[in-house]
C-alpha cells in the first residue's frame with residue numbers, strides 16, 4: 683500500500699511499506715506540525731529549496747536516520763560531510779530502489795545563493811506523484827504532465843508566497859492529474875485559504891483535503 687502521511691505545511695511522507703520518502707521536513711517551529719523532528723522516519727529526504735519552511739529540520743533528520751538527502755547541490759550541503767547526499771538538477775532522473783525521482787522546475791526563489799527552487803515527480807508503488815514545492819502557476823506544468831501520467835499532484839494553494847487556489851486549480855488542469863492534494867496553506871494568517879474553495883474550482887480531478895496528522899491511501 684502506498685500511503686501519504688501529512689505532517690503539516692509542505693511536509694509529508696510517502697510510504698510504500700518498504701521505503702519512506704520525506705519531503706520538506708519543516709517540523710520545529712511549524713505551527714501545524716504533528717510529529718517531532720526526532721520521531722519522523724525517512725530513507726530519503728527530498729528538499730525543494732532552502733527556505734526555512736522547507737529545508738527545516740532536514741540536516742538533523744538525515745544525520746539521525748542515515749537517510750539520503752536529495753536536492754540541488756547548493757541545498758544538499760546542509761548536513762555537512764557526514765551525510766549521504768545525491769545532488770541533481772532540473773531535468774535529471776534518479777533510478778532508486780523504490781522507483782524513480784525526477785527533478786522538475788518550480789518558479790520561486792531558492793533561499794540560497796546560486797540555487798534554484800524545484801519540484802519532484804516521484805514514481806513509487808505503481809503511482810506517479812508530483813510535488814510542486816513552492817511555485818507560481820507556469821505553463822510548462824503541461825509538459826510535466828505529458829511525460830508522466832500524474833496520479834497525485836501535491837500543490838501549494840496558500841497564495842502570497844506561492845500560487846493560490848485559483849491558479850492551483852488551473853495547475854491541476856495543465857498537469858492532467860487524476861487527483862490533487864492541497865498543501866502550504868493556513869500555517870500562518872498570511873497564507874490562509876479555504877481548501878474547499880480549491881476543491882470547488884477543480885473540475886478535472888478528485889481533490890483530497892488531508893489535515894495535518896492524517897494519512898491518505900494512494901492506492902484507493
Ligand code: NI
Pocket residue numbers: 731733736790791816843
Ligand atoms: Ni519558499
Ligand code: MN
Pocket residue numbers: 692733735736816843866
Ligand atoms: Mn514555503
